[in-house]
Amino acid sequence: MSSLIDEFRTPDPARPLRGKVPPWGPWCELIDFKPPALTAERVVGRVVDGIHLNVGTYGMGGPGFFGLRLGDEWLVVAIWGASSWVAVEGRIVEDIFWDTNGTPRPWVTGGGDELSAVLVGQPVTSFELGRCSLTVGIGSVTLSIAESPDGRPILEGNRQPRAFEADDDLRRSVFLSPTTEIWV
16 A cells, blocks of 8 residues: 555635534535646755644544745645655654664654754755655755655664655655645
């Protein structure tokens, strides 16, 4: 089963739900959201205003997409548990199974968030997106998803590096969104 998500829905504020709306559901009718292919021209020069490690929802929880707020849009990496795929300067953003086996400590741990201090307020200086890789220059640091699975953290269950499947394409799962309420 792929960790990549490439089919999305978002709330349509022009069509609010009527009657009793459950607290775990959308507050408006959901519409298909098909983001256009993302190019460097759409993100380079924009400033990171915030970070969100739990973008997306399925009603009772979230898939844990990674998001960078760039003004009124979010740069979203739509991988299930994306913070454990994304690295900044070679350090994984977040990994709940991290241990001291010689790998660098994640940026975000139970003790806090060092990453916001590094990224927020910095401009996007470069952007490259491939089928199985992502490289984003932000200020003087690099945010990335390594091309090779060997450069990614291991999965706790099978102890294998995180890997994309043969038909996965990261270019369909990294996009700009007007909201963090992205339904899968």
